[in-house]
Structure formats: C-alpha cells, structure tokens
Amino acid sequence: MIDAIGKAVRTRFDSFLYGLGFFVKVLRETARFFRKSQVGYKVLVMQILFTGFEALRINAVMSLGIGAAIIVIGTSLLPQFGQSQLLYTILIIVITRELGPLLTAFVVIARSGTAIATELGTMVVNHEIEAYLSVGVNPISFLVVPRFLGMVVSLIVLTIYFNIFGLLGSFLVVQVVRPVGFQEYFQNLLTTLTVTDILSGLGKAVVFGTIISLVASFQGFSVNRASTEIPVAGIRAVSQSFMLCILADVVITLMQYA
Amino acid sequence: MGQEASNPVIELRSVTTVSGGFEILRDVSVAFTEGVTTAVLGSAGSGKSALLKTAAGLVVPDSGAVLFRGSSLASFSEDEERYFRSRTSFVFQDAALWANQTIFFNIALPLRIHKPWMGESEVAERVRTTAERLGYVEGLAFRPADLSAGEQKLISIARALVLDPELVFLDEPASGLDEDAKERVQEVLDSLRDAGKSILLVTNDMGWVHRIADRLVIVRDGRLAAAGPYDEVVASEVPETAGLVARLRARGARGMRSRGAEESAGTVVLSDPEPPETGKSAGGAAEGERGT
Numbered sequence: 001m002i003d004a005i006g007k008a009v010r011t012r013f014d015s016f017l018y019g020l021g022f023f024v025k026v027l028r029e030t031a032r033f034f035r036k037s038q039v040g041y042k043v044l045v046m047q048i049l050f051t052g053f054e055a056l057r058i059n060a061v062m063s064l065g066i067g068a069a070i071i072v073i074g075t076s077l078l079p080q081f082g083q084s085q086l087l088y089t090i091l092i093i094v095i096t097r098e099l100g101p102l103l104t105a106f107v108v109i110a111r112s113g114t115a116i117a118t119e120l121g122t123m124v125v126n127h128e129i130e131a132y133l134s135v136g137v138n139p140i141s142f143l144v145v146p147r148f149l150g151m152v153v154s155l156i157v158l159t160i161y162f163n164i165f166g167l168l169g170s171f172l173v174v175q176v177v178r179p180v181g182f183q184e185y186f187q188n189l190l191t192t193l194t195v196t197d198i199l200s201g202l203g204k205a206v207v208f209g210t211i212i213s214l215v216a217s218f219q220g221f222s223v224n225r226a227s228t229e230i231p232v233a234g235i236r237a238v239s240q241s242f243m244l245c246i247l248a249d250v251v252i253t254l255m256q257y258a
Numbered sequence: 259m260g261q262e263a264s265n266p267v268i269e270l271r272s273v274t275t276v277s278g279g280f281e282i283l284r285d286v287s288v289a290f291t292e293g294v295t296t297a298v299l300g301s302a303g304s305g306k307s308a309l310l311k312t313a314a315g316l317v318v319p320d321s322g323a324v325l326f327r328g329s330s331l332a333s334f335s336e337d338e339e340r341y342f343r344s345r346t347s348f349v350f351q352d353a354a355l356w357a358n359q360t361i362f363f364n365i366a367l368p369l370r371i372h373k374p375w376m377g378e379s380e381v382a383e384r385v386r387t388t389a390e391r392l393g394y395v396e397g398l399a400f401r402p403a404d405l406s407a408g409e410q411k412l413i414s415i416a417r418a419l420v421l422d423p424e425l426v427f428l429d430e431p432a433s434g435l436d437e438d439a440k441e442r443v444q445e446v447l448d449s450l451r452d453a454g455k456s457i458l459l460v461t462n463d464m465g466w467v468h469r470i471a472d473r474l475v476i477v478r479d480g481r482l483a484a485a486g487p488y489d490e491v492v493a494s495e496v497p498e499t500a501g502l503v504a505r506l507r508a509r510g511a512r513g514m515r516s517r518g519a520e521e522s523a524g525t526v527v528l529s530d531p532e533p534p535e536t537g538k539s540a541g542g543a544a545e546g547e548r549g550t
Contacts, residue, residue, distance in 0.1 A: 127354035130316050134350075135368040135417070136343030224278070 022218055026148055029141040033149070040146045047150025051112040052157045059107055060169070063100070063162040067170025070094055075178055088192040095166035096197045097256075101204035102249055104158045105212065108151070109241045113216040116147055117237035120220025121230040129221070139221075148213040155209035159201055167193075204252055211244045266325070267292040267425055267456045268313045273322035275312055282308040283319070284480040290473075292327075295447075295457040297471035297488075299502050305480040306460045307351060307429050313458060314348050314427045344372040347418035351429040351460075353410040355402040361413055362398035365389060368421045388420045389413070393442045407434040415443060425456040432463045444469065464505045476502060 033040065074087035094100075120143065123129050132139050171185055219237040223229040266289035275283040282305050290296050290313065300306045311317040312324060315331045324331045326342055334342060347368070355364050365385045369376055376384070385398065392412045402410050411434045418426060431447075432440050447470055450457060461467060467474070474491040476484040484491050492503055 123357075126357065127350050127352060128356050130311070131348075131350060131354040131356065131414075131417075133316055134314065134343070134346075134348035136340055136371050137367065 025140050026144050029145050033145050040142045043146035044150050047147050048154055051151055052154030055107055055111055059158050059162055060165045063166035064169045064173055067166035068173035071174045088188045092193050092197050096163050096201040100162040101159050101201050104162050105208035105245045109212055113212045113237050113241050114234045116216035117220040118230050118234045121223035121233045124223045125227050144217045151213035152206055152209035155205040159205040207248050208245050212241045215241045265292040269325040271323045273319040276320045282480050286482050288482055288485050290458055292456050293454045294472040295451050295470050296473040297467045298460045298475045300477035304477045306477050310427050310429050310460050346425040347423040348427040349415050349418045349431050353414040355410055357402050361400050365417050365420050388416045392416050408436055408439055411435055428459045
C-alpha cells in the first residue's frame with residue numbers, strides 16, 4: 001500500500017514537473033514569437049476570432065442579465081437598509097472585479113478550452129504533430145503560443161466587453177423594469193469606479209487566459225494514440241481549467257483584500 | 259561479428275525505446291550508410307516504424323544514442339536541429355497531412371520554414387512541379403479530406419521531397435497507392451537513388467525491396483535480427499529471418515548493388531532475437547555492436 005501511495009505521489013510530482021517545464025517552454029517561445037518571421041500569425045488571428053469574437057454574443061447576453069439583476073435587486077433591497085449608495089460599489093465589484101473575468105473565463109473554457117484540447121489531441125492521434133516536427137516546425141511555437149496569446153488577448157477583450165455591457169448596457173435593460181435616472185446612474189458609477197477595479201479585472205483575465213490555454217494545450221498533447229483519449233483530454237481540460245481559474249480568483253481576491 | 263559502415267548518415271547505438279510500458283526497440287545498434295537505400299523489414303509490430311521514427315529523431319529513445327553524421331541528435335542546438343530537418347524528410351505511413359490546411363500549405367510549409375527567402379511565386383512553382391512529379395494534378399486549394407487516401411499519400415511524399423532532402427525516411431510509402439501511383443513513386447525513388455540520396459525505407463512490399471534496396475535491416479520483436487548488403491542478407495541462413503529472406507529469394511537473383519555492398523563486403527550482422535545468457539550472440543548486435 002505504501003508502495004502504491006509512493007508511486008502515486010511520484011507520478012503526480014513527475015506530472016507537475018512536466019507541466020512546469022511545458023509552461024516555461026511556452027513562455028520562452030512566446031518571447032521569441034514576434035522576433036521571428038512566423039507562419040503562426042494566421043493561427044493567432046484565427047484563435048482571436050474564434051475565442052474573442054465568436055464568444056461576444058453569449059458574453060454580452062450574460063453580462064446584460066447579471067448587470068440588470070444586480071440593479072433590480074440592489075434598488076429593491078438596499079434602500080430598506082438605508083444603503084442605496086452601495087448599489088454602485090456592489091455593481092462595480094461584481095461586474096469588473098469578480099463575475100466579469102470569472103464568467104468570461106467559464107464561457108471561454110466551455111467553448112475554446114475544449115476545442116483546443118480536442119483539436120490538439122486529434123492532431124496527435126493523426127500524427128500531425130510528428131509531421132510538424134519532421135519538417136522542423138516547433139509545435140509549441142506554431143500551435144501553442146498563438147493559442148496562448150490569442151486566448152489572453154480574447155479574455156482581455158471579452159472582459160472589457162463584459163464590463164461595458166454589464167455596467168452600461170444593463171442600465172438600458174433596467175429602464176424597462178425599474179427606471180433609474182440616467183445622470184444619477186452614470187455620475188455615481190464614474191465616481192465609484194476606480195482604475196484599480198478595471199486593472200484588477202483585466203489582470204484576472206490575463207491569468208485566466210494563461211491557465212485555460214496552457215491547460216487545454218497540455219491536455220491535448222497528453223493524448224497518446226487512441227481516439228478514445230481525445231474526449232477524456234477535453235473533459236480534463238475543462239475540469240482542471242475550472243478548478244485552477246477559481247483557485248486563482250480566490251488567491252488574487254485575497255491578495256487584494258487581505 | 260560487428261562491422262563499421264564507412265560513412266554512416268544515421269547511426270543508432272544501443273537504442274532502447276519504451277512505449278506504453280513495452281520495449282518496442284531493445285538495445286538496437288545499427289548504422290545506415292550515406293547515399294544508399296536501406297530497407298527495414300520485419301513482421302507487423304516488430305518495431306520497424308519505431309526504428310525509423312527513432313532514427314529520424316521523432317521518437318526520443320529511453321536509452322542509447324542516435325547520431326546524424328556522427329553528432330548526437332540529443333545534443334543538437336536549435337540551429338543544428340534546423341539544419342538536420344532541412345536535410346531530412348519523413349513520409350508517414352498514414353500520410354499525416356495537416357487536416358485543416360490546404361494541400362498547397364501542406365507541401366509549401368517546409369519551403370517557408372527552411373527557405374524563407376523564396377518568393378511566393380517561386381514557392382508556388384516548386385509546389386506545383388513537386389506535386390506534378392508525383393502525378394498529382396488536382397487543385398492545390400483542396401483540403402486533405404477532399405482527397406482519396408492514395409492522393410493524400412502522394413501529397414505526403416511531395417511534402418517530403420519539396421526541399422530536395424539528402425536523407426529520406428519512408429514508412430510504407432506504397433500503402434494506399436494504386437498501381438500507377440506506385441510506379442510513379444518507384445520512379446521518383448529511383449531518381450533519388452541515382453542522385454545519391456540516402457533512403458531509409460520501411461515496407462512490406464518485397465517487389466520494392468527487391469528492386470531498390472541496397473542494404474537490408476531486419477527487425478524482430480524490437481531487436482535487430484540481421485543487417486547488411488542485400489545479397490548477403492538474402493544469402494544468409496538465419497532462422498529468425500528465414501520467412502522474409504525466402505520471399506526475397508523467390509523473386510530471383512539480381513545484379514549486385516555495388517554501393518551498399520562495397521561498404522562492408524563479406525559482412526552480415528545477424529543476431530538472435532533473444533541472446534543467449536552468456537551475452538554472446540551470433541551477430542553481436544545484441545551486444546551493442548553496430549551493423550549495417
């Protein structure tokens with residue numbers, strides 16, 4: 001039994017070291033990505049298009065809904081406690097600092113994280129990765145770095161969109177349910193909103209984008225030879241990305257408020 | 259009984275490769291001579307493809323070393339790796355084309371990587387002529403999924419030849435090809451051979467082996483069973499290789515392949531798949547000696 005535990009610990013440790021090595025390699029290749037004439041630019045553009053642009057609609061709907069819900073609930077409950085002015089603080093914290101980046105990350109995990117893991121896994125099974133190696137193309141540089149950069153850029157853009165729709169668009173939605181004065185709303189919003197709020201959300205977007213792209217790529221490359229491993233890699237990519245993003249969110253929030 | 263190839267282009271030294279918990283190559287030592295065509299033979303699952311991929315640096319051995327013209331692949335700098343890839347190419351058993359790219363991209367990528375100074379029109383011309391050389395005259399804007407398996411194989415061979423490599427690894431190049439396509443590929447291989455290129459060929463097509471192989475390497479259960487000039491391996495009497503050798507003998511005699519034979523005339527490495535406990539084997543390959 002002790003032997004089995006020892007083996008399990010060693011396997012986990014080896015896996016951790018392997019993952020760490022993969023992360024370092026991606027960072028190193030990223031630093032060189034723009035210095036070299038790259039055929040990977042097209043992959044980067046396609047990744048931004050798929051992850052950033054095509055997820056815009058669902059992200060917008062989600063942020064409008066959440067922003068509107070916060071305003072409706074806040075305008076109903078907070079006056080009862082004499083804390084109406086807290087509405088804007090809550091709105092900004094929830095939208096820009098917490099739910100904005102986190103929910104955007106969840107959408108991206110569901111759409112792009114699985115796509116990356118299954119696509120790379122399929123390429124491994126079909127020997128396409130070996131084919132890249134055989135012609136002298138570094139798969140990390142050509143396949144992972146553009147996805148990593150595209151994912152980070154997309155997360156930042158989507159988080160900004162989430163903020164815009166959540167803070168401004170939701171105002172329009174609320175007018176239907178519970179009219180709020182335009183001048184009052186925006187004046188209070190701008191007074192409460194700080195640069196730190198925006199940077200905090202964008203910082204999380206960068207971290208989440210890094211986590212999702214690297215975990216998905218790592219899981220995609222972990223496929224060996226059977227097509228049955230591909231959905232498993234997709235599932236692992238999703239579950240690990242969810243877990244690590246939530247963990248990172250908690251850590252960053254603790255660092256901000258502790 | 260060991261032997262030295264005078265100018266090995268690729269050399270495996272005591273290579274053991276493990277995959278999925280199994281040793282797919284066991285202590286294999288073999289050298290592939292520069293400028294000749296070597297056919298790697300063996301039954302299904304014997305480790306032929308693993309040997310070829312290990313020799314090409316696509317599979318990293320768990321122990322031992324792979325040398326390209328005397329330099330270990332494991333110690334290559336990035337520039338050396340790039341040089342190696344620009345001088346070698348690999349044809350995969352299942353074509354392994356990049357599915358989400360066009361046929362043009364598939365053939366052109368090696369040029370864009372290794373000859374970035376080439377203009378688009380020059381790249382396009384080279385891609386077109388290479389594809390036509392293999393008899394592919396369909397559109398280059400298609401995706402691999404639009405092509406038949408045979409056409410995909412032709413494109414993968416075109417991709418391997420577009421850089422005019424000095425060393426070509428071919429893993430079952432005849433599979434999936436119709437007779438006409440096989441004939442064209444044979445002609446292309448003949449021209450490579452005549453041009454003094456090094457060819458490492460894994461195939462079960464004994465007609466091809468009989469026609470173009472200068473040297474033979476026979477693998478059995480992940481071990482080197484025999485290696486040497488074609489005629490000497492075919493003339494040898496070793497139980498482990500008897501089946502393959504008999505099929506080649508059945509094709510009749512042929513002229514001595516001078517390039518392969520001159521390198522190590524009179525020497526054939528033969529080894530038992532399972533060496534005796536004394537550590538002595540008939541040919542010595544199991545003892546880590548080289549053989550081609």
